[in-house]
Amino acid sequence: MSDDRATAAREKLRAAMVRLSEGDRAALEEIYSATHAKLFGICLRILKDRKEAEDALQDVYLTLWRRADRFEPKAASPISWLATFARNRAIDRLRTGKVRAGAVPVDEAMELADEAPRADRLLEDAERSARIHHCLDELEEPTRSSIRSAFLEGRTYAELAEESDTPLGTMKSRIRRGLAKLKTCLDYQ
Incomplete structure (x- = not known):
């Protein structure tokens, strides 16, 4: 924070x-x-x-x-x-x-x-988590679900690509673009 x-x-x-x-x-x-x-x-x-x-x-x-x-x-x-x-x-x-x-x-x-942790640190962590989830919700599907699966559930890009019948390169690009949008959103929150 x-x-x-x-x-x-x-x-x-x-x-x-x-x-x-x-x-x-x-x-x-x-x-x-x-x-x-x-x-x-x-x-x-x-x-x-x-x-x-x-x-x-x-x-x-x-x-x-x-x-x-x-x-x-x-x-x-x-x-x-x-x-x-x-x-x-x-x-x-x-x-x-x-x-x-x-x-x-x-x-x-x-x-x-x-x-x-100090109380203000706990408050900051809760606020940060809320901002991340808000910005994730702003992303379009399937980017949102791909990022959630990769970073919150620990799934690999290969697993996500196979499961969604998407080429691995496309999955990587989707997540990379989504992360860029997520960063922009977080910078303005």
């Missing part, structure tokens, strides 16, 4: 956080959609138990709903602030002693690296 898109995703999340602090319930859904995968990953890495991580994540969003007004848009990145919430909730669950065996020891939890 480009820096412009990352910045736009961050600003969109920041704006949703501000709206949430003003009582906008719809903003919570937007924040959840943009951040739940990353925050769940943090909780799961610490707690090592899916149910415990889900419970901790629920606590994160409940706390966020109650304390959104504490978020300082100019002082912190929204995803960093939320990641701290998630880490703290997971550590709180460890400290209660009720978490099943296999969880990371409390002393090590603070040092645990966050290896999950």
Whole structure:
């Protein structure tokens, strides 16, 4: 994702956080959609138990709903602030002693690296995927189905040519022209 898109995703999340602090319930859904995968990953890495991580994540969003007004848009990145919430909730669950065996020891939890993709990266990937599918849908048949089969299903050009009773050179040309059109479409999206 480009820096412009990352910045736009961050600003969109920041704006949703501000709206949430003003009582906008719809903003919570937007924040959840943009951040739940990353925050769940943090909780799961610490707690090592899916149910415990889900419970901790629920606590994160409940706390966020109650304390959104504490978020300082100019002082912190929204995803960093939320990641701290998630880490703290997971550590709180460890400290209660009720978490099943296999969880990371409390002393090590603070040092645990966050290896999950950033929320803005996940958002970018989803947007990129939507753009690719939109541009694929703009192609004419049989070019569209040939490209989908070759690149999404892993079929060879020879298999596609044989299956459609098309000369191999024609299949290669069809896909090459289709990819050029796909690139043009993606450049303008």
